[in-house]
Amino acid sequence: MKLLGIETSCDETAAAVWLEDRLTSNIVASQEVHQKYGGVVPELASRAHVQLILPTVQKALKEAEIEKEHLDGIAVTFGPGLAGSLLVGLNFAKAMALALDIPIIGVNHIEGHIFSNSVLGEGPPPPFIALIISGGHTQLVLVHEWGKYEILGKTRDDAVGEAFDKAAKMLELSYPGGPAVDKLAATGDPEYLDFPKGRIKDSELDFSYSGLKTAVLYHLQSLSPEERERSKADVAASFQKAAIEILIENSLKALEKYQIDQLALAGGVACNSLLRNRLKEESEKHGFKLFTPPLNLCTDNAAMIVRAGRFYLERGERSEFSLSPVPSLRLDSED
Ligand SMILES: Nc1ncnc2c1ncn2[C@@H]1O[C@H](COP(=O)(O)OP(=O)(O)OP(=O)(O)O)[C@@H](O)[C@H]1O
Ligand SMILES: [Mg+2]
The missing domain is CATH 3.30.420.40 (ATPase, nucleotide binding domain)
Incomplete structure (x- = not known):
């Protein structure tokens, strides 16, 4: 499968491409606007995602040497995270998938972090x-x-x-x-x-x-x-x-x-x-x-999101286009 991953849950605008059996690009644009405040300012994060999402996705596709028309699906973080930030990535993914007539799969950001162990190698079974x-x-x-x-x-x-x-x-x-x-x-x-x-x-x-x-x-x-x-x-x-x-x-x-x-x-x-x-x-x-x-896969990135999304898309799962951001999304239903 040829997949694009998008991550915008906090202050990193990230995109990655997975081609068949390996990661082929992994772009992370860290937002510098928050440094002078000593913490993430949600409204500024959303605005920065709006500015950064298109160039970040374009860079990821270019580095992977793939045209968007050849993608089979898009994996995107839908929670947990900042509502406004999640919305930017999710809406971008939906618009792109609708235009290309391909499925989207919503990924839990924390589940993505667990999958970061399985991006470059087999990871733990x-x-x-x-x-x-x-x-x-x-x-x-x-x-x-x-x-x-x-x-x-x-x-x-x-x-x-x-x-x-x-x-x-x-x-x-x-x-x-x-x-x-x-x-x-x-x-x-x-x-x-x-x-x-x-x-x-x-x-x-x-x-x-x-x-x-x-x-x-x-x-x-x-x-x-x-x-x-x-x-x-x-x-x-x-x-x-x-x-x-x-x-x-x-x-x-x-x-x-x-x-x-x-x-x-x-x-x-x-x-x-x-x-x-x-x-x-x-x-x-x-x-x-x-x-x-590896260190660059521990902090927020889209490689872990596309890896998690691949797991579910390969099993035939997909999300509805009505999928909304869930800022307090949990890993298990009872937590
Ligand atoms: N070398 C390090 N030692 C200790 N903490 C670190 C180190 N490098 C990064 N961190 C911490 O990791 C955190 C960022 O991690 P990450 O990007 O996974 O979190 P997040 O996405 O903001 O939160 P969440 O994944 O829970 O939504 C920051 O609190 C940062 O200070
Ligand atoms: Mg994180």
Whole structure:
């Protein structure tokens, strides 16, 4: 199948092309307009998607050396995400598919993140456990089979990516904060402070990041400006250690509890170097197979969307053209 994928759920305008058995282009236009605000401004994101969607799709088709008339279908994110942003991608996909008389398939963005492990290689065959760690989600998911997901644990408050972004802001680092904290932490002492790990007493696989965030804030407030400047890298390293250790702890518990021997990472925080190194060590120690998507497929992209869409289109599924964005779309119906 020759497929186009479109992703516009947040602040990345992305398009990718899948030709038969492989990815042939993967274009991500990151919106720079949000940098000066230190976070995504929804209205600006929608407007930027409107400007970027056509050139991004054209670039993806050009790089894949395919004419749009030869496409067999379009996969497009329809949730979760910002309503106005989702609307731009979805309407673009519908208009293009109607004009070309080809099907569309709506893709759940979070399911797309899980599929990012299966873009360049085979990826994990279900059943496996996915650790989904992004700007909006922190979940441990048991993938019984593709399309059948059981949420084993999730955050009770902030997502881990959000915690990285907020810590970065407190440390006066650039946005998005995750990569900046990761870089600075590499030069600091993770034993400088023992920040709370966010364990939840009555639920062994859930997470909490609000206490950690507050602890970082209070600690920084207790320092003089000179001390703050001097200990920035140590605070970043201690914060990162606390944020990452609970992800590792709960992932190991889930693998053990459900007797699964494959763990797949997904979402932007899966780029984190401490997490990747620590989980590699743990996988060697405990003998489970670890799947880590390449860095450019961890953060938002359309390659994962076209891969997920291909799975469903090949099974003969398609979405109605009446499909609307679902900003709070979930992975399972009970979550
Ligand atoms: N090296 C890193 N270490 C820690 N966090 C990182 C790193 N790189 C990126 N991140 C974080 O990943 C997040 C972005 O990930 P992603 O693009 O998957 O999230 P999102 O699409 O905004 O949220 P969602 O997928 O839940 O809708 C940001 O919070 C960013 O700070
Ligand atoms: Mg995402």
